[in-house]
Amino acid sequence: MAEAARDQAAAGETGLSFAQSHCEALVREGDPDRYLATLFAPAPARPHLYALYAFSLTVARVREAATNPMAGEIRLQWWRDALQGEARGDVRANPVAAALEEAIKANRLSRQPLVDLIDARVFDLYEDPMPRVNDLEGYCGETASALFRIASLIIGGGAEPGGAAAAGHAGVAYGITGLLRALPWHARAGQVYLPADILGRYGVTREDIVTGRGGPGLRGACADLRDLARRHLAAYEAGRATIAPAARTAFLPVALVEPYLAAMDRTSYDPLNTSTDLPRWRRVWRLWRASRRIG
Secondary structure, three states, rough: OHHHHHHHHHHHHHHOOOHHHHHHHHHHHOOOHHHHHHOOOOHHHHHHHHHHHHHHHHHHHHHHOOOHHHHHHHHHHHHHHHOOOOOOOOOOHHHHHHHHHHHHHHHHOOOOHHHHHHHHHHHHOOOOOOOOOOHHHHHHHHHHHHHHHHHHHOOOOOOOOEEEHHHHHHHHHHHHHHHHHHHHHHHOOOOOOOOOOHHHHHOOHHHHHOOOOOOHHHHHHHHHHHHHHHHHOOOOOOOOHEHHHHHHHHHHHHHHHHHHHHHHHHOOOOOOOOOOOOHHHHHHHHHHHHHOOOO
């Protein structure tokens, strides 16, 4: 109740709707990198970006909220139904759904990429390893890449932003980096996003990861994934000019990929026990520098 009251008060002070203010608070707490990047976006676009990111965060947390995979499937289906106009009851009673619906209508967004993102998140509910590198790239494409693409549409006011291939590479680089950073938490939860084909190359099993054994083979597998992230990062940089200048602010979070990867290059890095983060001031500085390059 106190949290809802704070959201309501914040909405009154900023001119945002309660739903939009609720989304901003969710993103500020749960996805701080995207929150900080959004501060550099045009003010009219920010509430819609927060709605998009709050939706992504909510769907990503379904496994935590559900007691079992079937319960998670039901929650994801509710979001599919909400997007497709088939949900029972008042969907707008959910503040994230209400703010997302407003963003979709205001920016004339297609709903299919959002449904595809939900479908990709079904993988999160189960404990099977990611089969192959191509599957990991596809997963990142339907989640992180889709967010970059949709955010660029929002910042561009619904106009075609170009750079579809660049968005794809940006999302894979950002997504892989995020999964490597989250490896300690995912391992404890029994989740393995590292592709089985890379793990097999180094003789690493799922049990090595979820039991915390780790070992040099896991370090080698993570190094390969950092190399893969950097290849996609380079491809994004090569294609950045194809993105409309007005939409490039949507890609500011990509500026944090290399410093996170560099932190994981250190000899002291332990994939299952090291928390990879950057001081807030450094993240803001990197984002500010990247914002100065737009144009």
